[in-house]
Amino acid sequence: MAGLIRREDIDEVRSRTDIREIVEGYVTLKSAGIGSFKGLCPFHDERSPSFHVRPQMGTYHCFGCGESGDVISFVMQMDHTSFTETVEKLAARISYELHYEQGSGISKEEVGRRQRLLDAHKVAAEFFQKNLYTPAAQEAQKFLGGRGFDPRSTQQFGVGYAPRGWDNLLKYMRAKGFTEEELEATGMFSRGNRGLYDRFRGRLMWPIRGIAGETIGFGARKLFEDDQGPKYLNTPETQLYKKSQVLYGLDLAKRNIAKKRQIVVVEGYTDVMAAHLAGVDTAVATCGTAFGSGHIKVVRRLISDDGTGGEIIFTFDGDAAGQKAALSAFQDDQKFVAQTFVAVAKDGMDPCDLRLNRGDGAVRSLIASRRPLFEFALKATLKNYDMNTLEGRIRGMRAVAPILAGIKDRTLRPAYIREVSGWLGIETDEVLRAVNYAQENPQQSHRDKAKAEQEAKDAVERAEQARAEQEANPFEIPDMRDPVARMEREALEVVVQVPHYLSNAQWQELAKVQYRYRMHSGIAEGIIGAAAEVVPAPGTHWVNSVRSQAPEPVHALLAELTVSPIPARTEEQLARYVHDILNRLFEQQINRQKSNLLMNLQRLDPTADAEEFQDIQRSLLELELRRRSIMEGQD
Structure with a gap:
């Protein structure tokens, strides 16, 4: 054993390492005052930054x-490394030579396990890259060239080639001094009756890098018909490689993601390359697995997902598998505060393919x-039902109702409810x-989709139940978070308090309004x-007349409306406010009528x-x- 790292060296590594720079490899930080920075905590889920x-x-x-x-404990928790491994990793980062209490130094065999694995992946990545532009790699070159990637772009992404054969990489790694145990732990080799052999053979290789840029695994695409393996073969789970937490291209995109507060999630390695080369420098991809909770935690920290902006954009193929993936991603939509989008080429x-056929601008x-x-989820879901x-x-309505309810x-939300109403032909x-x-x-x-028929029956029963509940308690309290509710209330306030400001035309329009809330x-x-x-005139007589004509359940609200402050200080401001708020109410009423007519129009055959x-x-x-006419004040 080499012994313990000297205390002075530990203190030196700690003092020389910029904790902000290390943390920003995992978390987007913003200024929080002089000498302080904050971001979303990497150790627990939160919506407001408290880290x-x-x-x-x-x-x-x-x-x-x-x-x-401190910086050592942070890296230990994030990378799941021991104290000694962490100090050695940080020391290597700043090129500081460590000394040990026992022995004069540390041999390769005694280097921390994680660092040895990182070294092995670095050596393997270099091996694959060296083999890419050799005569034996013509199929790999043909594949890349056929997709618009030249040597410069492949070098940018570290693309390589694993030669055909059972032990090309194995021999190379052994010659570099790696032990059998270390090689097996990398996941780059499989074990058979005769021992270890190369896991990747005759394949195009992409290095999968951690957020700090170190290679932690590989993605491999087959090139030859006689390759019996899957089209894409990735490194299995190892101490370094956790596919549920890794995003390909994140090392290149992380700074732009943090700067723009945008991340574009594409489906494959070549899509990441194409996007970056086309100028979409926030593109990443999952590595052989669905976009899940582990990826979400990483993304939320990078875009600083605290409710003040940011966007997550998913791109999917237009086929059935792509739609399925999009709907799967939608299930995680509520885990983000930022807005989620989907981009699918027509x-x-x-x-x-888009870059290859139409150029960078098309991407x-x-x-x-x-x-x-x-x-996207609304339309994709409705395709499953017979309109x-x-x-x-009705089944379609019930299926998309949770999606509508989830609109942040x-x-x-009201606009999309009207849109869906038109699509379905339902009020x-x-x-x-x-x-x-x-x-x-x-x-x-x-x-479960297997219960679709039961779901249809339940949807009808629930609709009837909802209708019965509304009839039993028709005077529900309006939700003031709803802009329509606020507008209706503000319009009623001015009619109750200053009815003499309304023109004859406005009184006529007011009589036609249908309110969203029964209370209103x-x-x-x-x-x-x-x-x-x-005669409508402000004062007790007018309010008492309104009260006598109104249902008893709304009397308390009427009293509240009589004392609610109107945002106007002068007669001129009051006249303008009355005009504007009533016109908004009338416009909303007309728009609702137009929406209902458009709904009917969509269901008609223009010829028949x-x-x-x-x-x-x-x-x-x-x-x-x-x-x-109303908006121009000519009525």
Whole structure:
């Protein structure tokens, strides 16, 4: 044994190592004041950053989970290495020579296990790269050239070639001094009756690197027909390589990911290469496994997923497998605070094929054309149901209700509910009730597809139950997080407090409004009833008249509306505010009517239902003209 590392050397390594630089290899840090930085904690899941680093002190601390320590303890926890291995790794990083209490130094056989594995992978990567442009690697060269990759680009990504044969790499590694035990631990070799042999033979090789840039495994694609193995063969799980936590290309993309707060997840090694070469420098790929929770933790730390921005963009092939992968990714959507998107080329081409056939600009355009993942999931889900039958449409409604309920942007949700209503030919209120039910019962969204028929029956029963519940308690408290609820309330406030500001045209429009919330329609019922009996004028007489005409359950809300502050200080500001808020209410009402007509229009055949089709188009035109007239103040 070489003995213990001298205490002075440990202190020297600790003091010379920049803890901020080390931590930023795993976590995106932002300034948190003079001499302090913060980010999302790598030791527990959180949405707001509570992990702080003080470079001058050489320490870190998480105020969320309580983890704290110095640069050595941080690396030990992140890389799962022993104290000695960690110090040796950090010392090698700064080219510092360690000394030991016993013995004069440390031999190769006594180097930490992890460092030896890293050394082995580095040597193997160099071996594969040297073999790429040899006569024996013509198939590999042909494959790369056929996909638009020249020697310069292959060198950038460290692409190599594993020669055919059973022991080419084995002999090379043995000659470099690696032991049988070390070689087997790398995962680059398999064991048979005659001992070890090369796992990768006659294959194109991609080095898979950790976030700090060290090679930790390989991905290999077969090139020859007589290769009986799978198309892609990756390093098995080892001390270094954990496929559920590794993203190919992350070492090249991490700084741009942190800077742009964007990550593009593609499907394969060549897609990562094509994306980067085309200018999409935030592209990464999983290594032979689905994008899962381990990857999510890595991504969230890098984009600083704290609710202040960031985007995750998935690209998938347009085939059935690609759609399945997209829907699988959607299941993890809620684990991100940032917005998730999907980018799929119209003809289903992946980034590599797109670059090859249409150039770099097409790859950039593909990413720029991204659309919300939930929109893609909506359409992909509805394809599984028969839209020509009522049962199919109801089943489709129930299937997409959890997706609609999961839309993070609450201002978008009503618009998509109306959109889906049009696709299905089902009233918007019915879809809304299904969404509300899904939101209250999220476990229903994970049903097994094998129970689809039962699901259809349950969907109908739940819709009926929701309708019964609403009838039993019609005066629900409006959700003020809903922009429509806020707008309806603000409009009713001005009519209750300053009814004399409304013109005759506005009173006529007000009588046509259908409110989303029964509580608000109850107030409106009192207002319209009172206006038919008394002259609308501010004061006790007007409010009492409204109260007498309104249902008893809304009387408390009416009292609240009479004292709610209106955001206006002058008569001129008040007049403008009344005009604007009422016009917004009227515009929303007209837009809802247009949405319902468009829903009906989508279900008609322009040839077979020509007369009805034209009637609806005329009604749509009239509504649009009316909307413009109101907004221009000409009514």
